[in-house]
Amino acid sequence: MSLLEIRDLHVSYPNRKGEFFAVDGVDLTIEQGEFVGLAGESGCGKTTLALSIPQLLPEHSRIAAGSISFNGVDTTALNEEGLRAIRWKEISVIFQGALNALNPVQTIGSQIQEPIRIHDESVSKKEAQDRTLELLEAVGIPSHRASDFPHQFSGGMRQRVMIAMALSCMPKLVIADEPITALDVMTQAQILDLLRSLCDKYKLSMLLISHDLSVLAQTCDRVAVMYAGKVAEQGPTSRVFGSVGAQHPYTQRLLRAYPNIRHERKFIDGIPGYPPDLSTLQVGCRFADRCDVALSRCATEVPDLIDIGGNQSVACHLVSENQVGVQ
Amino acid sequence: MPFFLRRIATLSSSIFAIVTFNFFLFHIIPGDPIRLIARTQRLNTEAIAKLRTSFGLDGSLLSQYFRYLSKLLHGDLGYSFFYKENVSGIVGRALGNTFLLLTASTLIVVTCGIAIGVFAGSRQGKKSDTATVVSSLILWSMPTFWVGMLLVFTFGVWVGGLPISGISTANALYSNWFQYAMDIGQHLILPTVTLAIVDIAFFIIITRTALIEVMSEDYMLTARGKGLSRRTIVWRHGFRNAMLPVLTASALYISALVGGAIQVEVVFSWPGMGLLMYNAVLARDYSVLEASFLLTTVAVLVANFAADMLYRVLDPRVAVSK
Incomplete structure (x- = not known):
């Protein structure tokens, strides 16, 4: 059994015309101890997908269809009580922007310590304190700073505090939502290394969200690329960014949009156009308008996510037609 | 320090x-x-x-x-x-009476106002919240002296039962101190309610707005993500942050209180600073006016000073910046 199995998930937000789907039929699986990356541009539904796992979406959102099976339990069927028991204890979140995600009037120590005793009343105050100091040391913050407030730390340090906090209950799954945005490149690399090593050390699974493919290529076992509320392509990092290569035209164009430092200088090849407006009805492949290899059926038929072998799957008519040709 | x-x-x-x-x-x-x-x-x-x-x-x-x-x-x-x-003697007595009235009403206003504000703010958009906001706005738009006169009319003419004027029953003889205190307490009810009923709305609305703003902060989502109960989220993580703007408003409120006290004391003939100032204006009693002005401004300054100090206790970010 996989740790997390998301099947055909639809999450909607209301708008003037009714509702629109920010996540529209997404399948995603995370195995025990796996480090999965989720990529995609702003507004493609990455954060909505991630926050729907511990059901932390805003109140007006709605899980319209699909299931999220975590450790065999469907979290969409849980009530508030049941969800509270899972949050942080089983699934913790490293939120985007650590400055705002930390309470400004509480010491970082008390904030890291807080969930420990909430979820396990048998832990004594002293034990919780000790664990807090241990966690701080583990993320590279001297333990005497536990009594400091968030504003006394730099951006990178705050992100470390956030990581220590996410690990305070030793959850099975950590969701890291753009954990390194707004940090400088050196700090980004340190934080990524830290995340990877902590996950390996404590055997945690992680869902790492980023719009930066190079970050995912460097740290993840597997990646999923989202486009306009759907998964365009997913597969092992070694295949998608390596031997086999990206199959979906969107992933290919994304990769081409990165400058390659080992080759001669070229103009960066961006993708013309904009992502579709999700509040209008979508017909066919959502990338069809911007795709330079689109077939006629792409405008009318929605492509399914097809397994092309090696645990890699792609939602593209062109790829599936070639597949059929090969077979 | x-x-x-x-x-x-x-x-x-x-x-x-x-x-x-x-x-x-x-x-x-x-x-x-x-x-x-x-x-x-x-x-x-x-x-x-x-x-x-x-x-x-x-x-x-x-x-x-x-x-x-x-x-x-x-x-x-x-x-x-x-x-x-001597003015100091006159002002001294009046100050004590006003202090009693304002302490009673401020206690009610601050505790109830903040509690109701938190109640409404944590239920934003629900019926109970809308009802609280609407009634607060109605209360806040009522002039203090008018509310006072309504109460005087209600309890003096219609219902009866509560004294509507002065601080104690005229010419009363008391057998013990407790009886005296009870008499003052009874006289205190209507002026206190008049002051509180209007000003409580101010605190409800300020607290509600502050809490709603805080509720949308990222750290509130973190608190939810930690699996805390709704009450813990609101009181442990939201409340203290929401209290920062409320504290600033309280300091301003102390100065607004002077105006309210004058109206209420005149309506209920409460022998405090407000009534003293009112009569001093009518009698052109400059030395009393001068002293009253001085004392009220000093009170406002001291209140602001106290709020300033308290702010530093509540918000660690202020304490560090020099």
Whole structure:
């Protein structure tokens, strides 16, 4: 059994015309101890997908269809009580922007310590304190700073505090939502290394969200690329960014949009156009308008996510037609 | 604690500035107070000079000012020709009565206002929240004196049962202190309710808005993500952050309170500073007015100072920045 199995998930937000789907039929699986990356541009539904796992979406959102099976339990069927028991204890979140995600009037120590005793009343105050100091040391913050407030730390340090906090209950799954945005490149690399090593050390699974493919290529076992509320392509990092290569035209164009430092200088090849407006009805492949290899059926038929072998799957008519040709 | 001392220095210099301003304000008003007191043109110069000396109005303006300062430092606030008594005695009694009234109403306003504000703010958009906001707005738009008159009418004419005027029953004899306190307590009810009913709306709305703003902060999502109960999220993570703007508003509220106190004390004949000031204006009792102005401004300054200090306790970010 996989740790997390998301099947055909639809999450909607209301708008003037009714509702629109920010996540529209997404399948995603995370195995025990796996480090999965989720990529995609702003507004493609990455954060909505991630926050729907511990059901932390805003109140007006709605899980319209699909299931999220975590450790065999469907979290969409849980009530508030049941969800509270899972949050942080089983699934913790490293939120985007650590400055705002930390309470400004509480010491970082008390904030890291807080969930420990909430979820396990048998832990004594002293034990919780000790664990807090241990966690701080583990993320590279001297333990005497536990009594400091968030504003006394730099951006990178705050992100470390956030990581220590996410690990305070030793959850099975950590969701890291753009954990390194707004940090400088050196700090980004340190934080990524830290995340990877902590996950390996404590055997945690992680869902790492980023719009930066190079970050995912460097740290993840597997990646999923989202486009306009759907998964365009997913597969092992070694295949998608390596031997086999990206199959979906969107992933290919994304990769081409990165400058390659080992080759001669070229103009960066961006993708013309904009992502579709999700509040209008979508017909066919959502990338069809911007795709330079689109077939006629792409405008009318929605492509399914097809397994092309090696645990890699792609939602593209062109790829599936070639597949059929090969077979 | 150099910051504390710095703030004390600012406070003292503000008080000094107020004292000076207050003195000159009353002495540059056109018209000769002696003529007002005498109410006659047929006063000989000798009598005028005698009156001047007895009211401290002889000599140059500057020498009067220094004499005033030295008297003030000795706790002498001047002599009221209206009451024929030392101002410090009159003001002292009134101040005690006002303090009682304002303490009672402020306690109700702050505790209930904040509690109801948190209740409404944590249920944003629900029916109970809308009802709270609408009734708060209605209460807030009612003039204090009008609410007072309605209550006087209701309890004085219709229902009865509660005293509507004064601080204690006239000519009453009490067998013990408890009875006396009960009598004052009964007299305290209506003025307190009048002050509280209008001002509570202010605190409800400020607290609600502050809490709603805080509820949308990222750290509130973190608190939810930690699996905390709704109550813990609101009170442990939201409340203290929401209290920062409420504290600032409270300091402003203290100054607004003076106006409310005047209205309520006049309506209910409560023998406090408000009624004293009102009567002093009518009687042109300058020395009493001067003293009242001074005391109210000092009270407002001290309240602001206290809020400033409390702010540093609540918000660690302020405590560090120099």
